[in-house]
Amino acid sequence: MTSNSSTVGQLLWHGPVCTSWKQEQEGAIYHLANCILLLGFMAGSGVYGGLYLFGFLGTGYLCHVLWGWFNACGLDVVLWSALLTAACLLQLGHLVYRLRVDTLPEEFCLLYKTLGMPLRVPLHTYQEIIRCCHQQVLTLATEQTYAVEGETPINQLSLLLAGRVRVSQDGQFLHYIFPYQFMDSPEWESLHPTEEGVFQVTLTAETECSYISWPRKSLHHLLDRERYISGLFSALLGYDISEKLYTLNDKLFAKFGLRFDIRLPSLYHVLGPSTSDGGLESEKDDQENCEPAMSPAEALPTSAQPTPSVTSSPSATSLPAPLPRARMSRPDSSVLGEDSTSLVLEDFEEVSGSESFMDYRSDGEYMR
Structure with a gap:
């Protein structure tokens, strides 16, 4: 026991005692293995960074297995290197499986690049959003109606992926809906989660369209559960509604x-124009116009009026026509403090x- 402790103390405090150093260098496989391991430890983060890391580490430890088998002739070197190689290969398999599961269809991948990536939405959050719509892409044929005014209930929220949809009311065209715009954002925002309603406009596909749709109840549950997703939808819906208002303003x-x-x-x-103030002002103007039209004789009391003579001419008794009111010129804007608007x-x-x-x-x- 004393000899063992003395040997450990000698190794810790004095270092290993080498009687002689090897004159020859290790083989090329040993140096190749260390170069590959050095490259592997330069990997980044994320799924692709993990693939890079464990790919190089697995290759480097495999080279160590070959070096221990052919050059070092050490069973411990071979076993440890083989164990580390197997761990790297298992981690690579797990990453490949995750990458395959996380792969999105083409439509949803393009949607993420268009809407999700500019807002820096995490991929797992985006996947939770599209899982709510069951990852189904629906279609509309040309001139097929998505919603009918006064008939179709508001029970979903849809986002147009491709095509063009015409919005009309009472048979009159209002505006178009283009790809990556919500088809029924005003209707969605007009109702509380417990309320029911119907569309006030008609939505008709002008071309072949594809869209995704979230059921109303499922989406409300998701928004209540995830505050980040709720804020994301609030921003997207608010921007979409403002775009529709500007489109209507152009008309x-x-x-x-x-x-x-x-x-x-x-x-x-x-x-x-208001009816209260306008009506009072119009009555006042009418009274002002009628007062000059009255004759001095009619303005006197009845008892003080002189008896008209029989020989008076008809023109003397007829009332003069009221003069048209002259239009007032607009005062200078600098006096009233008006602006260009x-x-x-x-x-x-x-x-x-x-x-x-x-x-x-x-x-x-x-x-x-």
């Missing part, structure tokens, strides 16, 4: 050809006359 034209913006704050006074809107109101949004029977007729 708003006055009949004389001037385009105006629905975001202008004072556009309400042009599209929908209000001036444009006043020009719009002058040209359009009395027509407004309230004069149309429906939104579709106004959008025409």
